[in-house]
Amino acid sequence: MDHFLYRDGALYAEDVPLSEIAASVGTPFYVYSTATLERHFKLFDDALEGIDHLVCYAMKAASNQAILKTLAALGAGMDVVSGGEYARAKAAGLTGDRIVFSGIGKTRDEVRMALTGGIRQFNVESEPEMQVISEIATELGAIAPITIRVNPDVDAKTHAKIATGKSENKFGIPISRAREVYALAASLPGLKVIGIDVHIGSQLTDLAPFEAAYLKVAELTEQLRADGHEISRLDLGGGLGIPYERSNEAPPLPADYGALIKKCVGHLGCEIEIEPGRLISGNAGLMVSEVIYVKSGEDREFLIIDGAMNDLIRPAMYDAYHDIVPVIEPAAGTLRQPYDIVGPVCESGDTFAKGRDMPPLKAGDLVAFRSAGAYGAVMSSEYNTRPLIPEVLVKGDQFAVIRARPTFDEMINRDTIPEWL
Ligand code: LLP
Numbered sequence: 001m002d003h004f005l006y007r008d009g010a011l012y013a014e015d016v017p018l019s020e021i022a023a024s025v026g027t028p029f030y031v032y033s034t035a036t037l038e039r040h041f042k043l044f045d046d047a048l049e050g051i052d053h054l055v056c057y058a059m060k061a062a063s064n065q066a067i068l069k070t071l072a073a074l075g076a077g078m079d080v081v082s083g084g085e086y087a088r089a090k091a092a093g094l095t096g097d098r099i100v101f102s103g104i105g106k107t108r109d110e111v112r113m114a115l116t117g118g119i120r121q122f123n124v125e126s127e128p129e130m131q132v133i134s135e136i137a138t139e140l141g142a143i144a145p146i147t148i149r150v151n152p153d154v155d156a157k158t159h160a161k162i163a164t165g166k167s168e169n170k171f172g173i174p175i176s177r178a179r180e181v182y183a184l185a186a187s188l189p190g191l192k193v194i195g196i197d198v199h200i201g202s203q204l205t206d207l208a209p210f211e212a213a214y215l216k217v218a219e220l221t222e223q224l225r226a227d228g229h230e231i232s233r234l235d236l237g238g239g240l241g242i243p244y245e246r247s248n249e250a251p252p253l254p255a256d257y258g259a260l261i262k263k264c265v266g267h268l269g270c271e272i273e274i275e276p277g278r279l280i281s282g283n284a285g286l287m288v289s290e291v292i293y294v295k296s297g298e299d300r301e302f303l304i305i306d307g308a309m310n311d312l313i314r315p316a317m318y319d320a321y322h323d324i325v326p327v328i329e330p331a332a333g334t335l336r337q338p339y340d341i342v343g344p345v346c347e348s349g350d351t352f353a354k355g356r357d358m359p360p361l362k363a364g365d366l367v368a369f370r371s372a373g374a375y376g377a378v379m380s381s382e383y384n385t386r387p388l389i390p391e392v393l394v395k396g397d398q399f400a401v402i403r404a405r406p407t408f409d410e411m412i413n414r415d416t417i418p419e420w421l
Helices: 016-025 034-047 067-070 083-089 108-119 125-140 173-189 206-225 254-268 278-284 314-318 408-412
Strands: 004-007 011-015 029-033 053-058 079-082 099-102 121-124 145-151 192-195 233-235 271-274 285-296 301-307 324-328 337-342 351-358 366-369 393-394 400-401
Touching: 011 029, 016 029, 016 285, 016 366, 016 393, 016 400, 029 034, 029 278, 034 053, 034 067, 034 254, 034 278, 034 324, 034 393, 067 079, 067 083, 067 393, 067 400, 079 083, 083 108, 083 125, 099 108, 108 125, 121 125, 121 192, 121 233, 121 314, 125 145, 125 173, 125 192, 145 173, 145 206, 145 233, 173 192, 173 206, 206 254, 254 271, 278 285, 314 351, 324 351
Parallel strands: 029 393, 053 079, 053 271, 079 099, 099 121, 121 145, 145 192, 192 233, 233 271, 301 337
Antiparallel strands: 004 011, 029 285, 285 301, 285 366, 324 366, 337 351, 393 400
């Protein structure tokens, strides 16, 4: 459930008509609903009630400071994967003990930054990385809390580009080698092994792969404890999917996911962390765009809109489906017609949907892309020198620009000319 509903024939974000935001900030833009962000965070937090836990929002999904502050105020931790994200978490007011550092290629600078600024744990992905963390911690006179990310060789049954839990993927340490790698960790100075980490992929729409992975982690916990390691924390990753095509998708709910976690690992007495990104921000955000032209092709109608692949790359990159709805609600019984919905970028890949049934639309009409709050704004670029589009946050009847659209001068002036030119 989200807070983008039609009211009196127009689409609203909470209590604000989208047309009012469009008139104020121009199109295209991203808009997020505070109530939906909060609701989704609480769903996870409530799902783990009864066990010691921390929900660490994977900010790679949407990392605007206003979004981070909204979630931090509810007690969220953050999962970060770069120095930039670590700095964002700190800037949003999080203390190090609520920041988890994931990712397979942490640089020395990033490790130093996190050890100096404070960190809840590093999720270590390889032996060379472990050596580096040990070395830097020793140099700083610090102790680095770590988990080791294991790769459980489980098929997440999701898009190949976002599956991470099979042995062919670059992530984690093969679970079959885990005991040997934990032994190495225990022998290195500057490290404190506290637990196990696993993340098998994103947009999972079935609980079975989670179950397979978590049962393997439970078994490993017992083996490692028998080997003498203190395993007190399990980071179970993110990945729970959302309904992109609402008319025919119903992925499992956070409550079911929480029950599964309790069933698989609840008996171990570990503190549980999860790292959801998409489910928290995905359906809490829309991209709103205006129709520039309706163009008749030989055998189809093109809806040319002012949003493009640089603003929302998921359809071009993953053939992802997004519901696209008119901002003015069509009257009951309005006949729909198929459109190819495309952006202005000079690539055929700049296509959001083919043959999508929509009510008749004309230049100047607004359309909203649903489920665009995760991996939307954060993956956008300035390709074709198109400015990054603004982000807007709504709370009740208020809205605020939380990232402004840069001017052309601001974009151009980021370039510098060598003195010989
Ligand atoms: N933890 C780790 C270690 C991750 O790699 C990810 C996502 C998450 C948590 C959060 O997963 P989520 O709950 O959001 O599924 N750009 C792609 C998605 C890439 C996901 C990468 N890792 C997309 O637009 O679908």
